Every structure is written in structure tokens, then in C-alpha cells.
Amino acid sequence: MDIFQKTGKVAIGSRLRLLTAKVTEDASKIYEMYHVDFSPKWFPVFFVLSEDGEKTITEIAEQIRHSQPSVTKIIKEMSGAGLVKGNQKSDDKRRNVVGLSKKGTQLAETLRIQTKDVELAVEGLMAESTNNLWEAIAEWEFLLQKKSLFKRVQEQKKLRESANVEIVEYEPKYKTAFKQLNEEWISNYFEIEETDSKALDNPEKSILEKGGEIFVALYENEPLGVCALIKMDDPDYDFELAKMAVSPKAQGKSIGLKLGQAVIEEARKQGAKKIYLESNTILTPAINLYYKLGFEKIVGRATPYKRCNIQMELRLK
Amino acid sequence: MDIFQKTGKVAIGSRLRLLTAKVTEDASKIYEMYHVDFSPKWFPVFFVLSEDGEKTITEIAEQIRHSQPSVTKIIKEMSGAGLVKGNQKSDDKRRNVVGLSKKGTQLAETLRIQTKDVELAVEGLMAESTNNLWEAIAEWEFLLQKKSLFKRVQEQKKLRESANVEIVEYEPKYKTAFKQLNEEWISNYFEIEETDSKALDNPEKSILEKGGEIFVALYENEPLGVCALIKMDDPDYDFELAKMAVSPKAQGKSIGLKLGQAVIEEARKQGAKKIYLESNTILTPAINLYYKLGFEKIVGRATPYKRCNIQMELRLK
DNA sequence: ATCATTTACATAACTGATTATGCAATATTA
DNA sequence: TAATATTGCATAATCAGTTATGTAAATGAT
Numbered sequence: 001m002d003i004f005q006k007t008g009k010v011a012i013g014s015r016l017r018l019l020t021a022k023v024t025e026d027a028s029k030i031y032e033m034y035h036v037d038f039s040p041k042w043f044p045v046f047f048v049l050s051e052d053g054e055k056t057i058t059e060i061a062e063q064i065r066h067s068q069p070s071v072t073k074i075i076k077e078m079s080g081a082g083l084v085k086g087n088q089k090s091d092d093k094r095r096n097v098v099g100l101s102k103k104g105t106q107l108a109e110t111l112r113i114q115t116k117d118v119e120l121a122v123e124g125l126m127a128e129s130t131n132n133l134w135e136a137i138a139e140w141e142f143l144l145q146k147k148s149l150f151k152r153v154q155e156q157k158k159l160r161e162s163a164n165v166e167i168v169e170y171e172p173k174y175k176t177a178f179k180q181l182n183e184e185w186i187s188n189y190f191e192i193e194e195t196d197s198k199a200l201d202n203p204e205k206s207i208l209e210k211g212g213e214i215f216v217a218l219y220e221n222e223p224l225g226v227c228a229l230i231k232m233d234d235p236d237y238d239f240e241l242a243k244m245a246v247s248p249k250a251q252g253k254s255i256g257l258k259l260g261q262a263v264i265e266e267a268r269k270q271g272a273k274k275i276y277l278e279s280n281t282i283l284t285p286a287i288n289l290y291y292k293l294g295f296e297k298i299v300g301r302a303t304p305y306k307r308c309n310i311q312m313e314l315r316l317k
Numbered sequence: 318m319d320i321f322q323k324t325g326k327v328a329i330g331s332r333l334r335l336l337t338a339k340v341t342e343d344a345s346k347i348y349e350m351y352h353v354d355f356s357p358k359w360f361p362v363f364f365v366l367s368e369d370g371e372k373t374i375t376e377i378a379e380q381i382r383h384s385q386p387s388v389t390k391i392i393k394e395m396s397g398a399g400l401v402k403g404n405q406k407s408d409d410k411r412r413n414v415v416g417l418s419k420k421g422t423q424l425a426e427t428l429r430i431q432t433k434d435v436e437l438a439v440e441g442l443m444a445e446s447t448n449n450l451w452e453a454i455a456e457w458e459f460l461l462q463k464k465s466l467f468k469r470v471q472e473q474k475k476l477r478e479s480a481n482v483e484i485v486e487y488e489p490k491y492k493t494a495f496k497q498l499n500e501e502w503i504s505n506y507f508e509i510e511e512t513d514s515k516a517l518d519n520p521e522k523s524i525l526e527k528g529g530e531i532f533v534a535l536y537e538n539e540p541l542g543v544c545a546l547i548k549m550d551d552p553d554y555d556f557e558l559a560k561m562a563v564s565p566k567a568q569g570k571s572i573g574l575k576l577g578q579a580v581i582e583e584a585r586k587q588g589a590k591k592i593y594l595e596s597n598t599i600l601t602p603a604i605n606l607y608y609k610l611g612f613e614k615i616v617g618r619a620t621p622y623k624r625c626n627i628q629m630e631l632r633l634k
Numbered sequence: 635a636t637c638a639t640t641t642a643c644a645t646a647a648c649t650g651a652t653t654a655t656g657c658a659a660t661a662t663t664a
Numbered sequence: 665t666a667a668t669a670t671t672g673c674a675t676a677a678t679c680a681g682t683t684a685t686g687t688a689a690a691t692g693a694t
Contacts, residue, residue: 003380007364009439009451010432013344014361016337018382019454021651023330024680026466033471041680044331047324058642063320065335067682072644074680094642094689115327117477121469122326125460131453134326137336139446149343152438154350160434338681341650358650375672384652389674391650411659411672 034114036107037081045074046100049084050108054099083107161219162254167262170203170214170226177223178203178214181245189282190307199243203228212239215262217246217255224250227259229266229275237313238272244286256286260293268316275316276301278308351431353424354398362391363400363417367425371405371416400424471569478536479571484579487520487531487543494540495520495531498562506599507624516560520545529556532579534563534572541567544576546583546592554630555589561603573603577610585633592633593618595625 004015027040038046044064049055055063061071075098078084083104090097100108126132170178179200186192199206203214210231217225228243241263246255267275277295279286287310295312303311321332344357355363361381366372372380378388392415395401400421405414417425443449487495496517503509516523520531527548534542545560558580563572584592594612596603604627612629620628 003361003365003382004455006368007361008432008436009443010435011361011364012439012451013337013340013357014381015451015454016333016340017651019457020330020333020337022458022461023333023466026470027330029467030470033467033474040330044320044324044328047328048320051323056642057644064331065320068643069645069683070681076644092642092690096643113477114474115325117473118327118470119325120473121466122329124469124473125457125466126326128460129453129456131450131456132448133450133453133457134329134332136446136448136450136453137332138321139448140336140442140450141339143442143445144339149340149438149442150346150350152441153343153347153435156434156437156441157350157431160430334681356650373672374674385673386653386675387651393674409660409672413673 030114030118034110036110036114038107038111039077042074042078042083045071045078046083046104046108046111049098049100049104050111054097056095056097060098078104158253162258164219165225165253165255165258166218167258168216168218170208170216172204174214174216174223174226175203177216178226178243181223181226181247182243184247185245186307189280193305193307195304199228207243213263213266214243215259215266217250217259219250219253219255224253225255225259227263229263232276234276237274237276238270239267239275241275241277241314256289257292260289264293264314264316273316275314276311277313278303278305278311280307280309347431347435351427353427353431355424355428356394359391359395359400362388362395363421363425363428366401366415366417366421367428371414373412373414377415395421475569475571478569479575481536482542482570482572482575483535484575485533485535487525487533489521491531491533491540491543492520494533495543495560498540498543498564499560501564502562506597510622510624512621516545524560530580530583531560532576532583534567534576536567536570536572541570542572542576544573544580546580549593551593554591554593555587556584556592558592558594558631573606574609577606581610581631581633589633592631593628594630595620595622595628597624597626 004011007014024040031038031040044066045060048060048063057071057075058068060066060075061068064071066074075084075086075096079086083101084098085101086096086098122134126134182196182200183192186196207214207228207230212231213229215227215229216223217227225246226243227241227245230240230242232238232240241260244256244259246259264275275295277290278301279290281287290312293314295314298311298313301311321328324331341357348355348357361383362377365377365380374388374392375385377383377392378385381388383391392401392403392413396403396415400418401415402418403413403415405416407414439451443451499513499517500509503513524531524545524547529548530546532544532546533540534544542563543560544558544562547557547559549555549557558577561573561576563576581592592612594607595618596607598604607629610631612631615628615630618628
């Protein structure tokens with residue numbers, strides 16, 4: 001049985017490689033059949049030169065999507081075979097302007113006929129198949145340019161992993177996690193302040209007993225993110241979203257988003273009208289997350305934290 | 318503008334190569350993302366080992382359609398990474414039976430999850446395209462196995478070239494061609510006999526004036542093939558097909574077939590019932606051609622040629 | 635005008651594959 | 665049972681590409 005049926009589509013790379021090898025192997029035999037002293041790998045270079053006349057090495061490389069050294073080498077080989085002339089006159093002495101030689105131009109004519117034969121053979125293959133390989137490749141090129149395979153896999157990973165993230169309410173066993181996760185990022189960017197320690201050392205007293213909530217994100221039963229909803233003593237705001245912390249090793253699982261959503265949900269349940277938060281603009285991903293959650297920037301409130309340079313609020317309807 | 322739009326489908330090899338490169342480039346980044354110390358090229362080997370348990374190097378190579386040295390090298394690398402154990406006990410000391418190590422088996426579990434993510438990403442790509450790349454490749458593999466690309470191009474070439482072959486009646490200007498083409502192949506396989514020279518030196522007298530015909534195949538106005546229809550002085554046969562000669566440099570243009578058809582057509586026109594010919598079985602392509610033209614083997618006629626070891630006839634209705 | 639930066643290319647080193655080749659171990663055959 | 669052929673694998677050489685790096689020429693900034 002064919003191995004690719006078993007591996008599934010992960011092996012698309014290997015499968016592509018094998019087909020490529022088979023096709024290029026035949027390519028050199030085909031040139032032999034036409035008795036032309038020509039290496040298949042020269043084709044793209046030769047083609048652009050016969051189409052566009054003279055060109056520099058780099059221009060060719062860009063057009064055929066090879067690396068520049070690859071084109072340099074090919075031109076050298078073709079030069080040896082007498083098909084191209086390099087170092088044409090040019091004002092810029094760095095540039096190596098190459099063009100087809102007389103022999104090259106003659107060969108172009110021969111190759112045109114051969115090209116036609118190959119074209120017909122390939123089209124015959126297309127006609128025999130129900131899925132058009134040529135078009136399929138073109139579509140992949142287009143789609144991968146819009147979003148790379150890497151990015152696509154990353155998204156799948158995130159999707160799967162975020163499905164395994166569970167948001168639970170605070171329990172005493174998460175006390176150390178709550179402290180450590182917060183200290184980790186704070187100390188990474190700033191100094192830990194007096195106000196921090198007070199809240200982190202005794203969340204029960206400083207947050208829960210005052211009517212707040214703490215949510216913990218579990219991934220495979222390990223607490224990897226926390227976020228608090230703190231009751232505010234302020235006529236303008238009901239709650240503050242604070243102490244949001246996600247372990248760096250758990251990036252990309254949408255944990256922050258899920259915590260934020262849980263916090264907002266809870267605030268809404270308790271009939272809150274507005275939630276407040278403060279942060280620092282160097283924490284770009286966090287700020288983006290807050291915007292995503294619906295928070296908007298505000299100005300002018302007093303804050304006990306030195307590190308705060310942005311304040312936001314969310315109006316709940 | 319994309320270069321492949323200009324080149325047309327001859328460049329399918331180059332295009333495949335580029336796509337393969339793009340896919341495999343992302344592959345290694347994907348492994349990195351999952352924090353596994355794993356090279357993409359190991360995948361096929363790793364896969365068969367995790368599926369089938371222990372295997373020899375050659376078995377793996379066959380299954381994943383790599384060369385044996387390639388597998389040897391990969392196994393060595395994977396061995397270095399502690400993923401496989403080689404030289405398992407085996408009666409046959411030439412064989413290197415390899416299997417996954419404990420670490421390898423553990424990794425298989427991790428990779429299973431990653432594989433799933435990639436699979437979904439690839440399927441997403443398929444879903445976004447109208448031409449299914451995976452299926453298209455499978456179809457090409459199947460079609461190319463039935464008939465290689467080389468063979469297909471060869472057929473196109475033949476088709477095109479045979480369209481340029483023109484069969485004309487003998488004229489004095491083809492006298493030397495008639496002689497040379499025949500002498501070329503005869504002297505190549507046998508000795509030129511007395512009977513040959515007589516006919517070749519003076520075709521007008523020995524063939525045409527006796528009511529026979531000679532046809533000449535022109536390719537780009539050059540005579541590259543000849544064939545004679547010789548009137549026989551025999552109650553059983555009207556004509557003999559003889560002096561068929563095609564230049565070796567004109568192989569693959571169906572010149573022999575066209576000449577044969579012209580000769581038969583002429584015989585039919587003249588009301589012939591049976592055509593005779595003699596040849597030698599070492600000339601396999603010629604014999605095959607005669608069968609293709611409808612000739613059948615007969616036995617027992619006398620012949621002036623030493624080299625003749627097969628006799629054939631064609632009954633015309 | 636001078637100095638730093640960028641550009642254009644060549645060269646070197648590497649990569650993932652291949653074919654060619656050599657050497658044991660095993661199987662086959664006279 | 666000895667000679668010969670085949671098998672299984674490792675090693676070496678090659679190939680078509682790549683990235684990294686060096687260098688001279690041109691361009692830009694102060």
C-alpha cells in the first residue's frame with residue numbers, strides 16, 4: 001500500500017519532493033532526446049533571457065525566484081557552453097549584464113519546438129486527470145502567500161490548545177500560582193511595588209473578601225493564567241480588571257482572552273456598568289487584548305502604581 | 318507578472334520545486350514551534366518505524382521510496398538524537414534492524430498531536446482551493462507510472478515530426494539517396510551481396526522498368542527513407558516489398574510505417590492480391606513493422622539472399 | 635568632501651537528496 | 665563443497681539548490 005495513504009497529508013512535502021524528482025529526472029532525458037546540450041536547470045534562466053534580452057544576475061534571480069548565487073552559477077555554466085555572454089557594457093561596474101550569444105539565440109529556436117512537445121505532453125496528463133495539478137499549485141502559491149503554512153498550523157495548534165483551557169474560580173490551592181505568575185511578569189518589566197505585594201500575598205483578604213473574584217486558567221490541570229475582578233470604591237466604576245498574568249510558556253493558547261471574557265461575564269452577572277483597568281503601553285499584546293475585549297482608553301484618573309501609563313474602561317450594556 | 322504564466326507548463330518541474338521548497342522550509346519552523354528536536358526529513362522514516370515496529374534499512378527505503386544510502390544517513394542522525402536503536406539482534410548479520418527507542422516512542426505520541434494540527438491546516442488549504450493538490454499529485458503519480466513523462470513527450474515529438482514526413486515517388490535525383498540509405502544498414506548488419514548492388518546501382522532498370530515503384534520519404538525536403546515495390550515473376554505473388562531503408566538519424570518519425578503504407582496502397586491500386594517480403598529476424602524493429610502492416614510469416618520459398626531467414630506475405634482483400 | 639551605507643556579485647560552506655562503488659555475509663549452483 | 669552470484673549496507677562522490685560572507689562599486693548623509 002502506498003505510504004502516503006497511511007501518513008496522511010502531513011507528508012505533502014515528501015510527496016511533492018518525490019514528484020518533483022520524478023519530473024526533473026525525465027526532463028534531462030528529454031533534452032537528450034532532442035540532442036541539445038542543455039541542462040534542465042538552465043531553463044528558467046534561458047527562458048527569461050530569450051524573452052527579455054539582456055538582464056543582470058539579480059534581475060534574473062528575482063524573476064525566476066532563485067537565489068542570486070544559483071543564477072551566478074547557472075550563468076557560469078551556460079557561459080561555458082557558449083550560450084550566453086556576460087559582462088556586457090554597463091555604466092555600473094558592479095553589474096554583470098548577461099544576454100544570449102548567437103549560439104544561444106539559435107538554440108532558443110530549437111527549444112521552442114521542444115517546449116511545445118512538452119507542453120502538449122503535460123496538457124495530455126492534465127486532460128487525463130480530474131484534478132488539475134498546474135492550477136492546484138498556482139492556488140497553493142497564492143494561498144501560502146496570503147498566509148504561510150506555518151501560520152496556518154500555528155492557528156490550528158492554538159485552536160486545539162485553547163479548547164483545552166479551562167477557566168475556574170479561585171481556590172486556596174492556587175494561592176502560590178496567583179502570586180508567582182504575577183511576580184514573574186511584573187519583575188520582568190518593572191519593579192515589584194508595595195501595592196503589588198499586599199494584593200498578591202493575601203488575595204483572599206485584599207480581593208475576595210471585598211466582593212471581588214479571581215479566575216484561574218487551567219491547561220492540563222496546571223494553573224497557567226490568572227486574572228482578578230476587584231471591587232472598586234468609586235462612584236464611576238464597579239470593578240477593576242487587574243492582576244492579569246499568563247505564563248510565557250502558555251503563549252498562543254488564547255488564555256488571556258478567555259480570562260478576560262470570564263472576568264467581564266462575572267462583572268455583568270453582578271450588574272456592573274463599567275470596568276476599569278490600568279496598564280503600560282510597553283505591554284503591547286496586553287493592550288491589544290484589552291482593546292479586543294472592548295476596553296477604550298481614558299485619561300485622568302489617579303493611580304497608586306508608578307508603572308501605569310494607560311488607563312482604560314469598558315462600558316457594559 | 319508571474320514567470321510561470323509566461324513559460325507555460327514546460328516549467329512544471331521548476332514550479333513544483335519552488336512549492337516543495339516553500340513547504341519544507343515551513344516544516345522545520347513547525348517542528349520548532351512544537352519544541353521537538355526533530356528534522357523534517359526524518360519524518361517518513363520515523364513514521365514507518367512507529368507504525369510497523371522494527372525494520373531493516375532497505376525495507377524502510379523501499380517503503381518511503383528513498384534511496385538506501387539516504388535512509389542509512391537518516392538512521393544515523395536519528396540514532397545520534399537517541400530516537401532509534403540500530404543493530405537489533407538478527408540471524409542475518411548483513412542486516413541492520415532498527416526500531417524506535419523509548420525516547421522515540423515517547424516522541425511519537427507528541428508528534429501524533431502535531432501531525433493532526435498540520436493535517437487540519439493542509440485540509441484548510443484544500444478547502445480554500447478548487448483544485449485538490451493532494452489528489453492531483455496522486456493522479457500524476459499514477460499516470461506517470463503507467464507512462465512516463467519522457468515517453469509522453471517522445472510520443473508528441475513523433476506525432477509532430479511524422480506530420481512533416483512526406484512520401485513522394487522516385488525521381489532520378491534520389492538515386493544516390495536510394496543507394497546510400499540501403500548500403501548503410503546492410504553493411505551495418507551484413508555483407509553487401511551481388512544481388513544488392515545490381516538493384517541499387519540501377520533502380521530504374523532493375524525496378525521501375527519492370528513495373529515496380531520506389532517511394533521516397535522526405536523530412537524537411539531531405540530524403541531519409543526509401544522503399545521499393547518490385548514486380549515479381551511468380552504466380553503466387555504480384556509484388557515484393559524490398560529495399561526498405563530509413564536513416565538512423567530519422568528514427569522515431571514513423572517513416573518506415575508511412576513508406577510501408579504507401580507501398581501497400583500502390584500495390585492495391587494496381588490490383589495486387591499478395592505481397593511478399595524477406596528479411597532477417599535480427600532486425601527486430603523491421604519485423605515488428607511488417608507485422609504491424611499486416612504481413613504474416615510464411616515458410617519455404619527460395620531466395621537469392623544469404624541474409625534472409627524470415628519470409629512474410631500480406632494478403633490484400 | 636568624506637565617511638557610512640547599500641548594492642551587485644562572487645565565493646565558500648552547507649543541505650538533502652542522489653548514483654556509484656566497495657565489502658562482508660548469505661544464498662545458489664555446478 | 666567450492667566457486668559464483670546476490671544481498672544489505674556503508675561510504676564516497678556528485679548534484680541542484682540554499683544561506684553566509686566578503687569585496688568592490690555606487691549612493692547617500694553630514
